Amino acid sequence: MARTRKMPREKTGLARILELAGPKKAKLLVACLLAVVSSAARLVPFFTIYGVIRELLAHYTLTAAIDPAVLYTLAGYTFAAALVYGVCAFASSALAHGAAYDILYALRLQLMEKLGRIPSGYFTGTTQGAIKKVLTDDVEQIEVFLAHHLADIAAAIATPLFTLLYLFLLDWRLALVTLAPIAVSVSLLAGGLKNPRGAQTQVDMHNTKEKMEGTIVEYIHGMPVIKIFNRTLSAFQRYERDVSAYVGAVERTACHFAPGMGAYYAFFGAQLLFLLPAGLLLLPTAASYLDFLPLLLLFFLVGGGLKEPLENMMQMVVHSGRITEGVKRIDRILRQPEPAATGSGNPAVYDIAFEGVSFAYTEEGPQALRDISFRLAPGTVTGIVGPSGGGKSTLAQLLLRFYEPQQGLIRIGGVDIREIPPSRLMNLVSYVFQDSFLFRDTAENNIRMGNRAAGREAVVAAAQNAGIHEVIMALPQGYDTVIGGENSSLSGGEKQRLAIARVFLRDTPIVLLDEATAYADAENEAKIQQAFARLARRKTVLMIAHRLRTVENADQILVLADGKLLGAGTHAELLRDCPPYGGMIAANARRDRWTIRKGELPG
Ligand SMILES: Nc1ncnc2c1ncn2[C@@H]1O[C@H](COP(=O)(O)OP(=O)(O)OP(=O)(O)O)[C@@H](O)[C@H]1O
Numbered sequence: 001m002a003r004t005r006k007m008p009r010e011k012t013g014l015a016r017i018l019e020l021a022g023p024k025k026a027k028l029l030v031a032c033l034l035a036v037v038s039s040a041a042r043l044v045p046f047f048t049i050y051g052v053i054r055e056l057l058a059h060y061t062l063t064a065a066i067d068p069a070v071l072y073t074l075a076g077y078t079f080a081a082a083l084v085y086g087v088c089a090f091a092s093s094a095l096a097h098g099a100a101y102d103i104l105y106a107l108r109l110q111l112m113e114k115l116g117r118i119p120s121g122y123f124t125g126t127t128q129g130a131i132k133k134v135l136t137d138d139v140e141q142i143e144v145f146l147a148h149h150l151a152d153i154a155a156a157i158a159t160p161l162f163t164l165l166y167l168f169l170l171d172w173r174l175a176l177v178t179l180a181p182i183a184v185s186v187s188l189l190a191g192g193l194k195n196p197r198g199a200q201t202q203v204d205m206h207n208t209k210e211k212m213e214g215t216i217v218e219y220i221h222g223m224p225v226i227k228i229f230n231r232t233l234s235a236f237q238r239y240e241r242d243v244s245a246y247v248g249a250v251e252r253t254a255c256h257f258a259p260g261m262g263a264y265y266a267f268f269g270a271q272l273l274f275l276l277p278a279g280l281l282l283l284p285t286a287a288s289y290l291d292f293l294p295l296l297l298l299f300f301l302v303g304g305g306l307k308e309p310l311e312n313m314m315q316m317v318v319h320s321g322r323i324t325e326g327v328k329r330i331d332r333i334l335r336q337p338e339p340a341a342t343g344s345g346n347p348a349v350y351d352i353a354f355e356g357v358s359f360a361y362t363e364e365g366p367q368a369l370r371d372i373s374f375r376l377a378p379g380t381v382t383g384i385v386g387p388s389g390g391g392k393s394t395l396a397q398l399l400l401r402f403y404e405p406q407q408g409l410i411r412i413g414g415v416d417i418r419e420i421p422p423s424r425l426m427n428l429v430s431y432v433f434q435d436s437f438l439f440r441d442t443a444e445n446n447i448r449m450g451n452r453a454a455g456r457e458a459v460v461a462a463a464q465n466a467g468i469h470e471v472i473m474a475l476p477q478g479y480d481t482v483i484g485g486e487n488s489s490l491s492g493g494e495k496q497r498l499a500i501a502r503v504f505l506r507d508t509p510i511v512l513l514d515e516a517t518a519y520a521d522a523e524n525e526a527k528i529q530q531a532f533a534r535l536a537r538r539k540t541v542l543m544i545a546h547r548l549r550t551v552e553n554a555d556q557i558l559v560l561a562d563g564k565l566l567g568a569g570t571h572a573e574l575l576r577d578c579p580p581y582g583g584m585i586a587a588n589a590r591r592d593r594w595t596i597r598k599g600e601l602p603g
Contacts, residue, residue, distance in 0.1 A: 013324045016331065017142060020107060024099040028150060031096035035151035036158040038088035043163055043302065044081030048074040050298040057290050092151050100147035107139050111333055117422070118336045119402050130210050132217065134333055138326035145323050149316050156312040163302060171295060177278040178271055178303045182310060185267035192260025201253040206325045208246040215242045268311070271303030338422075339401050345420040347413025347428065350509040350540045352376040352399065357408035359398060368394040370563045372408070376556070378509075381541040383551025385584065386560035392544045395560065396512045399542070400431055412510070430506050434514040434544075436499030438490070443472045444479040446498060450505035458505060465534050466501035467527040468494060493528060500531045511535055513543040515550055548588050557581070 011019050018025055051074045059065040111134070123131075167175040192198055219239050279296045286292035352375070359369045369391045376382045384392045398405055401417060410417045417425060430450075438446050447459045454462075459479065463469040471494050475481035483490060483498075490498065503511060513532055529550065532543070545551040552571045559567040559574065559581050567578030574581040 010331075010335075013320065013327065016327050017145065017323070020142070020327075020330075021099070021103050021146070022106070024103050024106075027095050027099040028146060031092045031099065031151045032154035034088040034092035034095070035155040038085045038092060039155035039159040040162060041081040041085035041088065043159065045078050046298065046301045047166075048078045048081075049301065050294055053294040053297055057294055093147075096151050097147045100143045103146060104139055104143040107142065107330070108135065111135055111139070111330065114334055114336065114338075117338045118333075119339060119404070122336060130214050130329075131333070133210055133213050134326075134329050138329050141323055141326045142330075145320075152312045153316045156310060156316065160306050160310055163306060167299065167302060170298070173282060174275065174278065174295070174299045177274050178299050178306070181267045181270040181274055182306065185264040186310070188267065189260050189264040192257060195256075198253075198256050201249065201256045202322065203325060205246070205249040205253050206322070206329075208242070208249040210329075212242040212246045215239050269307055272300065275299055275303060339404075339418070343419035343421055345415035345417075346424065347415045347420065349378050349413040350428070351378045351413060352510065352540060352542070353409075353411040353414075354395075354398075355409045355411065357398065357405045357410060359394060359403065359405040359407075361394075361403070366563075368563050369398070369405070372560075372563075372565050374558055374565060374568050376540055376542060378413075378540050379538055380555035381536050381543065381551075382556045382558060383543045383545045383554040384558045384560055385545050385548055385551065385581075386566075387562075387584075389562075390560045391563045392560055393514065394563075396431065396514065396542065396544060399512065400429060401425060427506075428508055429510045429512060430503040430508040431512040432496065432499050432503055432514060434496075435492075436495050438483050438495055438498060440482060440484045442477075442480050442482055443475065443498065446483055447501045447505060450502035451507075454505050459501075462501040462504035463498075465504045466497045466531045468497040468501055468531075471497070493525070496528060497531055500528070500535060504535060508539075510540045511542075513541065515543065515545050515547065548585060559584075 010016075018028070021028055052071060055066060055070050055074075115131070164175060164179060167178060215238055275296070279292075279299075283289070283292060354372050354374050357369055357372045358367055360367045372391075372395065384395065386392055394403075397403060399410060399417070401422065404418075412420065412425075412428060420428070439449070443463075444456065444459050447462055448454055450462070451458070456479070460469060463472055463479075471490070472479055472481070513535075515528075515532075535541075536543075543551055543554070551557055555570070556568060557571060557574055558565060559578055561580060566580045567574050569577065575585065
């Protein structure tokens with residue numbers, strides 16, 4: 001009988017943090033050990049004072065009988081303990097900080113690399129604010145936890161344990177009395193924390209915070225629109241609603257935890273209240289008053305001394321909920337499925353085939369593409385036309401594996417693109433987006449994105465081919481000008497030409513072009529068309545055309561509407577066989593004749 005292999009359970013919380021710590025775990029463990037030692041050393045004076053009092057009380061009738069050697073030894077122990085405390089606390093903190101920053105660095109790199117491998121479709125569905133929060137706040141919290149809290153937890157657990165053990169050996173009855181208020185307060189707080197409603201309030205607080213931050217980023221991005229329409233903050237109601245939701249969640253969390261925390265603080269330091277009557281009750285049972293008094297004093301002292309490490313532990317428990325949520329969000333990114341990088345497909349020719357491809361962005365949502373099949377012959381230019389929302393960009397994005405189709409296959413040179421390792425696919429296909437993103441970096445580096453190894457000459461040649469060389473040379477520092485800096489903003493058309501220069505430098509055999517709809521002027525448009533034409537030479541080109549005349553001379557035109565392929569052929573063939581194409585041409589002609597005439601405008 002075939003045995004089913006059990007999947008290893010995915011770790012969460014502290015176990016997951018230690019897993020993320022990787023090789024730095026050893027450093028963290030040493031830091032914890034040193035924290036335990038330093039914390040134990042802080043308790044030594046309580047015991048040396050106990051020794052001194054015992055010695056003094058034992059000879060209070062004859063002070064000459066006090067043994068100075070005993071007192072000096074105890075003083076020596078106290079001094080040595082102070083030294084041990086200082087050295088160990090420093091070394092523990094240094095080690096924990098060093099390891100925490102190394103882990104922070106590695107984790108951010110890991111996340112950035114992962115974001116680079118996740119299909120690009122992920123980024124449209126996830127708000128930028130949420131990703132920013134993970135990369136900054138959540139990773140930062142792990143650093144704070146590892147650098148400051150982890151060692152404290154170890155000390156907070158070990159020190160009271162050792163101390164209580166010693167106290168139990170000295171007098172188990174007093175030890176129980178010392179422990180009672182701590183046990184009561186801790187159980188009260190733990191009960192409050194474990195309550196599912198409490199956990200839910202914390203989750204709500206994180207979720208509303210994440211949403212609010214996403215909305216803030218969107219609000220800042222939308223600022224020009226808000227200003228143009230002369231609307232104030234109140235117009236952006238979602239912003240107000242999300243901020244209020246966060247405030248509400250914080251208030252609910254605070255209200256939920258307030259009674260537990262109040263009871264915890266009330267009981268926690270109440271040892272005196274319990275020890276005093278207990279001491280009076282137990283006094284008659286003691287062998288001698290002289291023995292019992294220093295013992296009672298020791299319990300008074302140590303009861304108070306236990307407070308700090310235990311309080312630290314409570315803080316950690318409170319923090320750990322927040323960290324657990326943060327780790328979950330980090331894992332949500334780290335565990336995003338990636339396109340398999342294991343395939344060995346390596347197309348030798350560059351024709352493209354869509355075979356019965358259907359795709360919907362969400363399970364319940366409508367299909368953006370329905371049963372699409374076509375073939376682009378190698379070295380040809382194909383235009384895609386169709387009404388807005390017809391599925392043109394979606395089709396291009398599927399070829400780049402931004403998303404995976406639910407049905408059908410896409411092949412390059414006969415090879416299923418899922419069999420082509422992502423890095424190889426990216427070397428086969430370039431995409432000139434309609435709205436190209438430029439980094440706040442020099443013009444040269446922005447073009448070099450296309451090929452990191454390219455020298456200045458190749459960059460300049462690419463810029464010349466893209467018709468952007470003159471524009472760059474007119475910038476204050478030429479190719480060294482930081483784009484987007486002072487006096488170095490580019491128009492939409494110029495940005496797209498710079499993006500085309502990137503693609504020239506990459507020199508991939510397949511190019512996807514998304515024609516921008518908002519060229520500023522005819523000259524810019526002509527330059528972009530010329531650049532497209534040069535780029536298309538000897539390549540397989542798929543061009544999303546918003547103006548039909550751009551692709552009139554293409555080898556093939558695909559007509560896409562409502563996710564369906566209505567026709568494929570040359571301009572002449574489509575005019576003859578595809579009525580919707582004829583309709584689009586007629587509508588285009590009407591649009592080109594369209595002018596605003598005074599008197600025709602609605603009054
Ligand atoms: N990220 C997304 N999530 C959900 N639906 C989407 C997403 N992107 C596009 N869609 C939907 O998919 C359909 C096809 O959109 P697509 O952007 O591919 O059309 P298009 O032909 O490129 O339009 P346009 O010419 O306006 O750019 C539309 O109904 C659109 O609303």
